[in-house]
Amino acid sequence: MKTKSETPGAIPEAASKPAVKIFGVGGAGVALLDVLNAEEFSGAGFVAINTDAASLSASSATVKIHLETKLLRGLGTGGDPERGRALAEEQFSTLKSACDGANVVLLIAGLGGGAGSGISPVLARAAKETGALVLAFVTLPFVCEGNRRQQQAQQGLEQLKSVADGVICLPNQKTFKLIDENTSVLDTFRITGGLLVEGVRGVWRLLTRPGLIQIHFDDLCALVRDRHSENAFAFVEASGPARSREAVEKLLAHPLLDEGRALTDADAVLVSLMGGKDLTMADVSRVMEQIGRYCERAQIIMGAAVDAEMKGRLSVTLIAGRNAAKAEAPAHLPDSVASLETVPRSAARQTSPPSLSLKQREQMPARYSGRARRAGNKLLQTQLPLAIISKGRFDKSEPTIHKGEDLDIPTYVRRGVSLN
């Protein structure tokens, strides 16, 4: 592989395997790392990075990096990516040394909060600088987690995409199709985490198991690079005599592929099959033929590998790069600190810059509670007169409420744009 020839010294004894380090960033990332750690990923280095000491101490990762300054007083970032980013910039050299020696860095994070969205782009950049290939697996928050988190997540994703070789993104909202109404919150997060872990596992196998038809990491990166945020991925397993048919059925029913729609929209598809020694050519051709029928226009990259442990079973990993994104110019951000803040204009419009002064941040809770509720609610809770922002000439008139926002308050205040 190309990557190996670049950094020959860093390869451990197993010459066929690239050195992989898996990073979990933020609360969600660290938790998912633990799930991975418990499974078959021998030979990979695990690094947990967070700003929150409590989450780190519970983690079983071999290397733990606690980012903190006096500013945070041992607490987290308070959901502010700016803080996370500033912190990571400060400890850039630590991050860089953590990435040392790896050819491949897999980065796992939940975007939307402060640590995940803030630190991951910086970490990806640090890893790039050490010469590793970076592939990020991230989740986007549920819609119900609120606008602000969505915006932060989008912004983080945008930045991550510009530095990482590839980003595979799982919008949590999509997993709603997977779960039924009675699923507990805990289970829901376990399922969404599980999906991400499956993706990581698929890539891991791709990289580490000897392939009959080898997929190089470069192929993978070429596929996921510069695509839309929603590189759909799916991992299915089937066993028994009809395993090829079953696998295809499962793939097409996979919620993350939108019932096969993601395949039709895709312009590049990577398929990796893995089976036991009894994997037949008929199995391979049957699966590929079915997938090919769904994505006729797409460029298909295929790989197959044999693993003695997989006797009687067949697993298929599929990553589909979406078509629509091609028109969208890739956000190209150079590696300087300042430029990370300049998000392309299209993104900036959707994502209001969440840069509040500290004073405004203190006012925030009061302002939100000061919002008038929609009329018509029978149990109308009276509101305390906490509104710090006077409404001026609209003081006495009926408030203009649009999607829960009081539009009489100046836009720049609601969006937290600071003058000066």
Add this chain to the structure above:
Amino acid sequence: MFDDSNIIVGLEIGTSKVCAVVGEQAADGALNIIGLGQGRSRGVRKGEIVDPKQAEEDVRNAIVEAESMAGAEISSVYLGVTGGHIRGFNNRGVHPVVSADREISDDDVQDVVKNAKAINLPAENNIVHAIRQHFFVDGQDGITNPVGMLGSRLEVDVHVVHGNTNRLQNPIRLVKGFQIQVNEIVFNGLAASLALLSNEQKELGALVVDIGGGTTDYVVYLDGVIKHTGVLAIGGDHVSNDLAYGLKVPLSRAEKLKLEHGSAIVDEAAQGRAVTFTNELGLPIKTISVGHLQRIMSLRLEEIFQFIAQDLEQAGLCDYLRAGVFLTGGCARVPHIAKLAEPVLQMPVSIGQTNSISGLKSALDQPEFAAAIGLVKFGSFKTRKRDGKSSLAQGIKGAISSLLRRS
């Protein structure tokens, strides 16, 4: 003798100004603006009357001015209404054609429109407009006039604009207090679109955005019919209020600053430029940054367009408006506003011109008057329709009733 009967008056009681436009309809149907009266409005917030006393005085001034300019007495008006309570939606009515020969008659058309209007509104709401879109005969789409066609099932799409009855009644009562009849109430956004758009533009698909003092009204035309309407209770008042709050100056000063230094996008040149006020002795009392001023304005105006863009996207209309966007209302005067709106709405944006009507050039060129002029135009459509239908008997009846009305 009855020359007053072809006088059509549009009255708009806006948030920042009251405006009465007098139009004269010639025998051939051509419309000419002959009078205009306007005055500051003080009793209105967000398009609705909050202080009837003040509003009454302002309306009286405007009407008197318009009367003296036009040299005619105003006996009835078409009244523009707006406000955040006004909503629009599309509804479909169905009617089976029962006549033996299956020919669709005028009655069938009236029935089907009536059915389409029979909708579940909240009890306190009233229909302002029910505008016909297209008819369907046995599922066949795009029929503008089905009378005389054969079919068994007649359907029609209507666009219904409705609002809170009490809040609609307020301005009507106020006008009636002057012994002036209200012919009809008209949604301001609809009126503005009538003043601005040519038939061709309506056919191509167009969005008209009237950003007034207290509200932003918008109307979408597609295939020649109204597809969507909306009101946002945000307008120029909000811009001034934001400035007053952000720059910490009194509202009147903010208003003045908005007019003098306002811009919809932040000028490079304005960055870092400062304006100093002086008191009556010539001593400086406050300095504000023009960059801040424009930033506050830009954010507010951009937000208005974002809301409209979101709404249109939800309605699935974004990709069909080939004639583009036409801005009007007082805020259309803000420099560079089209340039701000274009990337948000992702359509060509221009400032609307009221060119489909003749008369006082001074009135026609101003974006603020588009709605009032549109009201006159609306009135002219109505009278023309009535004239076309009137038989001799109705003509006599009309003449007598108008005689009675005048006395």
